[in-house]
Amino acid sequence: MSQEKTQVYLMPGMAANSSIFENIHLPRQDFETHRLEWFVPDDRMSLNAYAEKMARNIKHENPVLIGVSFGGILIQEMAKFLDTKKLVLVSSVKKTEELPRKMLFAKYTKAHKLLPTGLVNNVELLAKYAFGESVHKRLELYERYLSIRDKHYIDWSIDQIVNWNQVECPGNLVHIHGDKDAVFPISHIKDCISVKNGTHTMIIHRAKWFNEHLPTIIMQ
Secondary structure: OOOOOEEEEEEOOOOOOHHHHOOOOOOOOOEEEEEOOOOOOOOOOOHHHHHHHHHOOOOOOOOEEEEEOHHHHHHHHHHHHOOOOEEEEEOOOOOHHHOOHHHHHHHHHOHHHHOOHHHOOOHHHHHHHHHOOOOHHHHHHHHHHOOOOOHHHHHHHHHHHHOOOOOOOOOOEEEEEEOOOOOOOHHHOOOOEEEOOOOOOHHHHOHHHHHHHHHHHHHO
16 A cells, blocks of 8 residues: 655745745655645734635645745744644744844834835835845746735735744744845754755755755655
8 A cells, every 4th residue: 555645735935926836846656745825815914814714725634834935934823723744944934033133123113114015016126025135137037936916915924024923933843044045144043954055045046955855854
């Protein structure tokens, strides 16, 4: 009798669609992958309520959840409503103390509310928010990846990241982080698998590394 496949759900980062995972390929004999997509939150929707609603898209018991950036924060909140086999964070944070100082500062000054998020159709600006890098050479690529351009969603996402509060992280969590991450600098990150020269967009540009290492990381 063949062993049941491990069910893996993939959650992209802020403003990104699930095509960021298009080059991630786990062995089909062992894994079945499912992509999740952001939806625009209701007015005044809490992250907890959003996570509960997103968790309804999980159709298998004991799944592995992989989340990138803000998606990594979200899967930790989703896990409060699910029994999960493992959580894998990529280019994300697992505790409030791992947020960079500028985000912690924004929490108290509300400076993030002054960001020109009305310009969400400016892909270069959106990429700066979502990926922490300029995209002059990759504009066409990011136009495809960054398709969630609703101002309410962007404002909500930034506010949820800045105000996220978590002291203790789940015990079944693995954190993968690039040492060149410009959004969440690795100097603030503890207990992670460090990827040499990995940037905040390494799920896209370092897919080979993930394809080589994810199967073992998931099954450990």
